[in-house]
Amino acid sequence: DAKTTQPNSMESNEEEPVHLPCNHSTISGTDYIHWYRQLPSQGPEYVIHGLTSNVNNRMASLAIAEDRKSSTLILHRATLRDAAVYYCILRDSGGGSNYKLTFGKGTLLTVNP
């Protein structure tokens, strides 16, 4: 799996937007960009994913650069419950039956009240 680079930590205030960056300069044409998060003492949780176009769901938005070498996860209004480690992961959609997730260290997001 191609490698991603994320800041170790970020801090935000409650009810403010948060932009979590991810660099993936070696991304291939068949790689999807996935974001998962892990709340304290819980299993990872799917947030959002995309290929080329920006994506929105009830949890977040994903902005993908035109050259696909970077992306940004956007939490529109951070809440205390959003404090977690956020992982940016590339997954090859080229075929096969495995589709394992390769986790990095992620970004630890702290949300201040």
Next chain:
Amino acid sequence: EPEVTQTPSHQVTQMGQEVILRCVPISNHLYFYWYRQILGQKVEFLVSFYNNEISEKSEIFDDQFSVERPDGSNFTLKIRSTKLEDSAMYFCAVSGDTQETQYFGPGTRLLVL
């Protein structure tokens, strides 16, 4: 509603003992995974399982580990002879037809003494 539950939530065992960790999908899923997370470290892929056979395994998944779906429902991870370094959180994950989203269980905390 969780997609998957895991039992037990905690397990303490003596070195050299066998342990079986169980994963119970709530809905129909085709793909099953085990991951582990040693305290303070990254989430690591162990094995993926599809159509009643292993589709991929990592270097961690050596001969001490095995997986099966004995009754077509539960998905189990067996560690035959536990070692101190097997102490970790073990997460089961499942995914459906699209293979795009993996749903993680709450994990089993294994402590080997």
